[in-house]
Amino acid sequence: MQVYAPIDNLSQAFHRSFFVFISPEGNRLSEPGAVRALRCQLPSKNPYYGFHPPLPSENNPPPLTEEQINHIRLRDPWWPAQSNGIESPLPLLFPEQEVVVEAEPDDEKVNSILQPPAGDLQIVKNAESVDESELPGEVLDVLEAATTPAQSHFAAFSARIAREPAQVLRYCFEEGASPLCPGPEPVPSTRSIPPCEICGAQRRFEFQIMPQLLNHLGIDAEDESGPDFGTIAVYSCPNSCCQSESCPPHPGSVYIDEWVWVQPPIR
Numbered sequence: 001m002q003v004y005a006p007i008d009n010l011s012q013a014f015h016r017s018f019f020v021f022i023s024p025e026g027n028r029l030s031e032p033g034a035v036r037a038l039r040c041q042l043p044s045k046n047p048y049y050g051f052h053p054p055l056p057s058e059n060n061p062p063p064l065t066e067e068q069i070n071h072i073r074l075r076d077p078w079w080p081a082q083s084n085g086i087e088s089p090l091p092l093l094f095p096e097q098e099v100v101v102e103a104e105p106d107d108e109k110v111n112s113i114l115q116p117p118a119g120d121l122q123i124v125k126n127a128e129s130v131d132e133s134e135l136p137g138e139v140l141d142v143l144e145a146a147t148t149p150a151q152s153h154f155a156a157f158s159a160r161i162a163r164e165p166a167q168v169l170r171y172c173f174e175e176g177a178s179p180l181c182p183g184p185e186p187v188p189s190t191r192s193i194p195p196c197e198i199c200g201a202q203r204r205f206e207f208q209i210m211p212q213l214l215n216h217l218g219i220d221a222e223d224e225s226g227p228d229f230g231t232i233a234v235y236s237c238p239n240s241c242c243q244s245e246s247c248p249p250h251p252g253s254v255y256i257d258e259w260v261w262v263q264p265p266i267r
Helices: 066-075 108-114 118-126 137-145 149-161
Strands: 002-004 015-022 035-042 081-083 086-088 169-171 204-209 231-236 256-263
Touching: 015 204, 015 231, 035 231
Parallel strands: none
Antiparallel strands: 002 015, 015 035, 035 256, 081 086, 169 204, 204 231, 231 256
16 A cells, blocks of 8 residues: 655655555464555655646656557566567556545444444344344344454444445544554554654554455455455654654665554454
8 A cells, every 4th residue: 555644744744655565475464574664755845846736737748658668667577567469467466546535424324333223122122033134234233242342342443434434544643543443452552662763752653554455455355365454553753754854864765664563353
């Protein structure tokens, strides 16, 4: 996933992006290092992009020539190879989709789930045996949530995301924010989150990738080696340290490795 996340009050973070990579061994994503989040950024004044966005006419460059395409193929291992003039698809590539940014809806949807029609609950109370197929899904959620702490936790998670069931990313780069998790496993404590290696500031939660993304990517639920996770949470430096003049010197790559926590999938 690529996330564009500039910070308005930090001049060095005028252009700021995260690139999240996962191991091809999807069933091991909860192991250290199997998921990495790389941050890069540019100040408002830089040699690559102007301060003002380009005019609409400038957003439509001329199509690539065949010579340019061949040159890209030589440099880019992700570009599909050609065999007898026919492009052959690469394996393990997920469909590219745009993440639409919207504010979280209000509680109306949540209330409709947490307060199912009284008549449905009355059926459950009065009947000696009820087939699950006869009950609405929201009623089953209420009943199942009362059995174990794990189910109760997942019911609360489901109620919150019911505001927008298709969400694939939750973003909140504010003091005290924490990820919304489907499982009861506690989120990392401040002590367990390593500070920024550049300035020493305590990293804090910035965004999380939701398990609903797996559906959008067309992951086969029966594939034991396919990617699977409860949630992927990214914690970053609050100062957004970098290699610009306004940041402390930092040798090495212009990509900063931030800290990632992966909650295993709910079984």
